[in-house]
Amino acid sequence: MKTRQAVLADALEISAFLEQLVFVGKRNLPSDPEFVRCNYIAHADNIQCTVAVDNDGSILGLQILKIASEGNIYGVDIGWGIIGTHVRPDAARRGVGKALFKATHKAAVDAGIQKIDATIGASNPSGLSYYDAMGFNTYRMTSSKISKCFDVRV
Numbered sequence: 001m002k003t004r005q006a007v008l009a010d011a012l013e014i015s016a017f018l019e020q021l022v023f024v025g026k027r028n029l030p031s032d033p034e035f036v037r038c039n040y041i042a043h044a045d046n047i048q049c050t051v052a053v054d055n056d057g058s059i060l061g062l063q064i065l066k067i068a069s070e071g072n073i074y075g076v077d078i079g080w081g082i083i084g085t086h087v088r089p090d091a092a093r094r095g096v097g098k099a100l101f102k103a104t105h106k107a108a109v110d111a112g113i114q115k116i117d118a119t120i121g122a123s124n125p126s127g128l129s130y131y132d133a134m135g136f137n138t139y140r141m142t143s144s145k146i147s148k149c150f151d152v153r154v
């Protein structure tokens, strides 16, 4: 497995596995290729969008690091990073998320980001455990969402 920057041509393949995540009940956002291009691969606030690829070149997962800009829909403090992670269901628990965060962490350091927000559904135990394992700590919660913070400086 290796990681590389996502390119627009990855959108179809990413869309396909996001649809699989919807099918298994692990996602409820749009997953069409246009959504993937606009919100993940080429969003104006992107710091980096990374994919993990298998030896045969197939995409195993995606991680997006954006900068929180004024009026961001997550209510995250301006200047923080905002992270999202999506791993192909049949590639879960193989270290894909870990490899993606290694690349994202480097991008955060290079961009001078000090804190990263991860906002996860409160009923998503694997997502919560994943971010805990990456070193994120809970800093706020609502009835439906838990927000965790990673301190890049530590």
Ligand SMILES: CC(C)(COP(=O)(O)OP(=O)(O)OC[C@H]1O[C@@H](n2cnc3c(N)ncnc32)[C@H](O)[C@@H]1OP(=O)(O)O)[C@@H](O)C(=O)NCCC(=O)NCCS
Pocket (backbone or CB within 6 Å): 021, 026, 061, 084, 085, 086, 087, 088, 091, 092, 093, 094, 095, 096, 097, 098, 099, 119, 120, 121, 124, 125, 126, 127, 128, 129, 130, 131, 133, 134
């Ligand atoms: C959550 C998700 C990103 C984890 O990705 P992954 O590639 O399976 O994670 P990794 O294999 O790198 O696991 C790293 C660590 O995270 C934790 N972890 C990951 N999945 C877990 C699970 N299902 N249960 C408990 N801990 C888990 C473990 O500590 C794991 O280390 P270990 O395998 O040595 O015990 C992936 O399952 C996913 O995409 N889920 C659907 C979308 C989602 O929920 N995204 C995140 C919230 S928005």
